[in-house]
Amino acid sequence: MTNHAASAAYYMSPGSRGGSVVLVILAVICIILLLVGVGIYVLTETVVSLEDERKVNVQMMLSGNDVVVSIYPEYDAASLTSVTLHIDGVEIPAGQDTRQVSVGDRSASLLYAGLAKGVTGQHFILITGHFQDGAETLIYANKISFT
Secondary structure: OHHHHHHHHOOOOHHHHHHHHHHHHHHHHHHHHHHHHHHHHHHHHHHHHHHOOOOOEEEEEEEOOEEEEEEEOOOOHHHEEEEEEEEOOOOOOOOOOEEEOOOOOOOEEEEEOOOOOOOOEEEEEEEEEEEOOOOEEEEEEEEEEEO
């Protein structure tokens, strides 16, 4: 009988494998929590970097065949040196897409004469601001209907 008692001590019960399964499940849960934590950190950093962008009050309008961009003396407009206009599907002549601008106490207006001539339909308008410290930021984005 003692022989059976000794062999019973080394006998593994069917539930003993459950310990290793529990460890695997805990390891998977830890990895998932780590990945979720990293994802939240990356998203938070992205939002913070977007909030650090420069702010400029810009208005864009069509006047006949002309595009008029007005920049108002608020926020970071004083450090603005130039702007670049992009209109999807419209070829802007070389050298005319970027304009120098100086915004002091009064608003600055930039006239892109004849740029809307022959343009129809809806187009995305993007204006990039270039600042004194070399930073570039998208300061205007909108979809405009040309007629």
